[in-house]
Amino acid sequence: MTEEALHGLTISELRVSFDGFTAVDxxxxxxxxxxxxFLIGPNGAGKTTLVDAVTGLARATGSVRFGGxxxxxxxxxxxARLGIGRTFQTATVFENLTVVQNLDIAAGAxxxxxxxxxxxxxxxxxxxxxxxxxxxxxxxxRLAGTLSHGQKQWLEIGMLLVQNVELLLLDEPVAGMSxxxxxxxxxxxxxxxxxxxxxxxxxDMEFMRAFASSVTVLHAGRVLxxxxxxxxxxxxxxxxxxxxxxxxxxxxxxxxGEEP
Amino acid sequence: MTVILSQSFTGISxxxxxxxxxxxxxxxxxxxxxxxxxHGEFIMAGAYTVYVVQxxxxxxxTSLLISLPLAFLVAGAMGVLLEWLLIRRLYARPLDTLxxxxxxxxxxxxxxxxxxxxxxxxxxAPSWLSGRITLVDxxxxxxxxxxxxxxxxxxxxxxxxxxLTLRRTSLGRRIRAVVQHRDLAEASGIxxxxxxxxxxxxxxxxxxxxxxxxxxxxxxxxxxxxNIIIDAFLVIVVGGIGQLRGAVIAAFALGVLQAVMEYSTTxxxxxxxxxxxxxxxxxxxxxxxxxxxxxSLA
Amino acid sequence: MTDHQTETGTGNGTGDETTTGNGSxxxxxRWRLAGGYAAAAVLLFAxxxxxxxxxxxxxxxxxxxxxxxxxxxxxxxGRGGMLTLGQGLFFGLGGYAMAMHLKLADAGPGQLxxxxxxxxxxxxxxxxxxxxxxxVVAIAAVFLVPMAVAAVIGFLVFRRRVRGAYFAILSQxxxxxxxxxxxxxxxxxxxxxxxxxxxGFFGFALNDPIxxxxxxxxxxxxxxxxxxxxxxxxxxxxxxLLVAVRDSEERVRFLGYDPxxxxxxxxxxxxxxxxLAGALFVPAVGxxxxxxxxxxxxxxxxxxxxxxxxxxxVGAALGAIAVAWAQTTLxxxxxxxxxxxxxxxxxxxxxxxxGGLISLRQLLTRRRPTPLGAST
Numbered sequence: 001m002t003e004e005a006l007h008g009l010t011i012s013e014l015r016v017s018f019d020g021f022t023a024v025d026x027x028x029x030x031x032x033x034x035x036x037x038f039l040i041g042p043n044g045a046g047k048t049t050l051v052d053a054v055t056g057l058a059r060a061t062g063s064v065r066f067g068g069x070x071x072x073x074x075x076x077x078x079x080a081r082l083g084i085g086r087t088f089q090t091a092t093v094f095e096n097l098t099v100v101q102n103l104d105i106a107a108g109a110x111x112x113x114x115x116x117x118x119x120x121x122x123x124x125x126x127x128x129x130x131x132x133x134x135x136x137x138x139x140x141x142r143l144a145g146t147l148s149h150g151q152k153q154w155l156e157i158g159m160l161l162v163q164n165v166e167l168l169l170l171d172e173p174v175a176g177m178s179x180x181x182x183x184x185x186x187x188x189x190x191x192x193x194x195x196x197x198x199x200x201x202x203x204d205m206e207f208m209r210a211f212a213s214s215v216t217v218l219h220a221g222r223v224l225x226x227x228x229x230x231x232x233x234x235x236x237x238x239x240x241x242x243x244x245x246x247x248x249x250x251x252x253x254x255x256x257g258e259e260p
Numbered sequence: 261m262t263v264i265l266s267q268s269f270t271g272i273s274x275x276x277x278x279x280x281x282x283x284x285x286x287x288x289x290x291x292x293x294x295x296x297x298x299h300g301e302f303i304m305a306g307a308y309t310v311y312v313v314q315x316x317x318x319x320x321x322t323s324l325l326i327s328l329p330l331a332f333l334v335a336g337a338m339g340v341l342l343e344w345l346l347i348r349r350l351y352a353r354p355l356d357t358l359x360x361x362x363x364x365x366x367x368x369x370x371x372x373x374x375x376x377x378x379x380x381x382x383x384x385a386p387s388w389l390s391g392r393i394t395l396v397d398x399x400x401x402x403x404x405x406x407x408x409x410x411x412x413x414x415x416x417x418x419x420x421x422x423x424l425t426l427r428r429t430s431l432g433r434r435i436r437a438v439v440q441h442r443d444l445a446e447a448s449g450i451x452x453x454x455x456x457x458x459x460x461x462x463x464x465x466x467x468x469x470x471x472x473x474x475x476x477x478x479x480x481x482x483x484x485x486x487n488i489i490i491d492a493f494l495v496i497v498v499g500g501i502g503q504l505r506g507a508v509i510a511a512f513a514l515g516v517l518q519a520v521m522e523y524s525t526t527x528x529x530x531x532x533x534x535x536x537x538x539x540x541x542x543x544x545x546x547x548x549x550x551x552x553x554x555x556s557l558a
Numbered sequence: 559m560t561d562h563q564t565e566t567g568t569g570n571g572t573g574d575e576t577t578t579g580n581g582s583x584x585x586x587x588r589w590r591l592a593g594g595y596a597a598a599a600v601l602l603f604a605x606x607x608x609x610x611x612x613x614x615x616x617x618x619x620x621x622x623x624x625x626x627x628x629x630x631x632x633x634x635x636g637r638g639g640m641l642t643l644g645q646g647l648f649f650g651l652g653g654y655a656m657a658m659h660l661k662l663a664d665a666g667p668g669q670l671x672x673x674x675x676x677x678x679x680x681x682x683x684x685x686x687x688x689x690x691x692x693x694v695v696a697i698a699a700v701f702l703v704p705m706a707v708a709a710v711i712g713f714l715v716f717r718r719r720v721r722g723a724y725f726a727i728l729s730q731x732x733x734x735x736x737x738x739x740x741x742x743x744x745x746x747x748x749x750x751x752x753x754x755x756x757x758g759f760f761g762f763a764l765n766d767p768i769x770x771x772x773x774x775x776x777x778x779x780x781x782x783x784x785x786x787x788x789x790x791x792x793x794x795x796x797x798x799l800l801v802a803v804r805d806s807e808e809r810v811r812f813l814g815y816d817p818x819x820x821x822x823x824x825x826x827x828x829x830x831x832x833x834l835a836g837a838l839f840v841p842a843v844g845x846x847x848x849x850x851x852x853x854x855x856x857x858x859x860x861x862x863x864x865x866x867x868x869x870x871x872v873g874a875a876l877g878a879i880a881v882a883w884a885q886t887t888l889x890x891x892x893x894x895x896x897x898x899x900x901x902x903x904x905x906x907x908x909x910x911x912x913g914g915l916i917s918l919r920q921l922l923t924r925r926r927p928t929p930l931g932a933s934t
Contacts, residue, residue, distance in 0.1 A: 055812065075816075076808075076811045076812060077811045077812075077814050077815055077817075080812050080813060085812065085813075092809045094801065094805050094806060094809070096801055096805055097805075104795065105795075105798060108795060109813055109815050110814075115795065116795045116799065117791070117796055118794055118795065119793050120795055163813055289723070295723045295727075350909060354722065354723055355722060355723065355726065356908050356912060358726060359908045360904075360905050360908050360909050363901040363905035363908070364901070366900070366901040366904075367901045367902070369897075370894055486853065490727065490734055490853065493727045493731075494728075497727060526742055527738075527742060528739045528741060528743065529739070531738050532735045532736075532738075532739050535731055538728075538731075539714055539715070539728070542718055542724075542728075543718055546718035546719055
């Protein structure tokens with residue numbers, strides 16, 4: 001996949017409400033082709049809901065365009081077929097299937113019915129490649145349910161790779177990971193992002209600083225600030241939100257305010 | 261015109277029976293997510309309670325009044341026993357709960373056959389319930405049986421009592437807390453296991469009441485529960501999970517639809533039509549009349 | 559026949575059978591499979607006809623029909639997670655389609671079936687009976703009609719994401735409504751009595767024991783064929799996808815599949831199997847009636863599969879045969895005790911051994927559901 005083939009994500013006037021509560025309130029957001037964008041903000045800022053709206057899980061108004069196509073109003077599986085993939089806060093893999101089977105299913109959305117009805121005789125090359133990329137080759141034939149939490153997250157990322165997505169939306173990919181796992185995931189993200197447009201929701205500011213190429217801060221369903229990690233860190237409104245409204249997250253605030 | 265009215269009244273009385281049964285289900289299925297197929301046999305237990313009480317007390321009226329709380333207790337106790345023995349081990353597997361409780365329902369039916377015999381029996385209706393109220397006299401007379409009115413009253417009373425319990429009492433608050441967030445409720449000091457058991461007691465007890473009501477309009481038999489339980493489940497499906505008002509609307513809507521269709525076609529065609537109507541309705545509102553929206557993945 | 563099978567089917571998993579087929583370990587599995595089916599064929603085609611009386615063989619034919627339904631249930635429920643409490647609907651559609659043809663064939667060209675003359679309520683054949691005069695139409699209808707009905711139901715239900723308990727209750731209500739409809743239309747369906755008293759089966763007299771044996775052979779052959787077909791589905795990529803849909807429908811959707819379509823295929827195939835079973839049940843047993851397809855028989859279909867092993871093809875089929883056999887032999891002598899025993903076993907297995915009795919084998923041999931084949 002070449003740089004020219006990449007598409008950007010353009011969100012305008014996006015609004016999502018549940019039973020009177022507006023979770024996303026008129027968000028305008030552009031993620032350029034090949035960007036590695038971090039989406040941060042205090043709890044309840046609407047980060048996950050935004051991703052839900054983009055991927056068709058939550059009903060929304062406004063407009064979400066990817067590569068010239070409007071996404072809103074399409075069913076989830078159609079959006080996925082346009083090359084948009086996501087992960088969830090809690091790793092969701094098919095626990096009763098092996099790692100290879102998980103990846104093979106992810107690789108196969110475009111398969112013809114006749115292919116589906118046949119047995120898989122060997123491991124498809126793209127699955128093999130993904131196994132190596134996410135470092136699960138030694139566990140290829142283990143049931144996914146027996147993997148560790150971090151390994152499941154990597155398997156999910158691997159599934160997105162073989163799914164051949166152009167836009168990756170990752171919801172807290174390093175939450176609950178050990179330090180070593182986090183570093184490995186960061187390196188993995190870099191590899192992945194070199195050929196794709198990536199949006200990451202993250203609470204871990206250290207992780208963000210190490211890997212983000214741009215950052216959007218959401219607060220109360222709106223965009224509060226946007227720019228490079230350094231610009232966002234310097235924005236007084238961001239410091240206000242983290243220091244003034246979220247005292248229960250002092251580490252996050254400290255990281256935002258910290259000079260490199 | 262009076263024909264439609266009179267069928268509507270029939271429908272409302274069908275709806276009242278459905279509602280009584282569905283109320284208990286809306287607690288156990290709606291609030292707790294447990295599909296208890298033995299609910300129908302708790303109804304049967306309530307009905308046989310009337311039969312047994314009448315064996316020792318001659319007056320049909322007195323025995324009916326004694327049977328009401330007694331049937332509630334009997335069916336409630338059976339519910340608690342079932343919850344404690346089996347269901348609490350299966351909260352994570354709702355479909356297996358359905359199958360397990362169906363096995364229990366088979367056993368309870370056989371138990372009833374062994375104790376009371378396979379043929380249906382009848383309970384005496386008290387004299388003060390045997391009359392009819394005439395609303396419109398003449399060629400198309402419009403009458404309402406006292407027994408039907410009694411069932412309607414019982415259903416309304418049960419709805420009001422249940423609503424008050426859930427909204428106003430501390431028990432109700434605990435039940436709702438466990439329904440909404442089990443782990444959080446547990447963390448804030450609510451004994452969720454006990455709350456589950458109490459919820460099950462009330463839900464099953466309501467089935468007992470429904471059983472008492474059913475003795476006024478039909479015979480008592482080992483399989484009396486099976487035939488009506490599917491309809492009651494459909495009420496919950498249409499009404500929406502965990503919603504009392506949904507159950508109320510759905511029960512009466514299905515009852516009236518059934519009665520009106522029965523008049524214009526036959527009983528069997530009416531049943532099929534009602535079912536088709538339900539499938540069509542689910543196309544429009546797959547989660548029932550009232551839904552709780554969540555953003556969880558499942 | 560169990561000892562030779564390769565299917566294992568863990569409780570909720572797919573067992574090792576889905577991971578065979580790549581590498582050298584698969585070769586042994588394939589030989590064991592071939593051996594297993596050969597042994598089953600010898601048992602069904604040579605041993606059983608040799609040792610069983612005509613009466614017992616006909617009973618076995620009936621159990622094999624139930625096994626066909628159970629095979630479909632293991633596909634839809636065991637692998638697809640759709641708790642089909644209403645297979646009686648499809649069993650009945652297939653059964654009635656066949657029975658209508660046999661009735662018309664018995665009556666002769668242009669004549670009415672005997673029961674219609676008996677009730678005297680109609681002197682003209684209803685329009686929807688007419689096509690069943692043709693044997694070709696009837697044979698096609700026994701599986702196409704159930705599959706078409708399942709396709710319509712499935713499309714409406716899965717598209718709107720009606721699932722879990724909602725689906726179970728709805729499917730059960732449909733079976734109940736179908737039985738009630740048949741009872742209500744006595745003049746054209748035979749009502750509670752159903753359709754019975756068949757003289758011939760595609761030109762062969764059913765009172766001839768040789769022909770009844772032939773019916774048994776047709777049933778045994780059909781069951782084996784359906785099992786091979788289902789096994790292929792289990793092992794295929796579709797089979798893996800079906801398990802994925804069962805375990806996390808939403809996740810599959812985010813991978814670009816439409817889960818409704820995936821489920822629909824399994825549901826429709828299982829309906830076709832139930833229809834075929836119902837159709838073959840008719841010449842084997844000589845009756846189809848509402849009592850055989852309502853709520854209770856619909857759940858009975860499931861009991862065998864649940865006790866044997868819902869996710870295992872062999873478990874489900876053997877479970878259905880064993881339960882049906884026990885039902886006939888034990889319930890005649892101890893009706894009450896049998897009910898308690900059957901219900902008790904069902905409760906214990908579903909609650910504490912969801913993989914069914916066949917999963918005991920794994921527990922006993924401590925075989926882990928790790929894959930056999932090595933990656934290439």
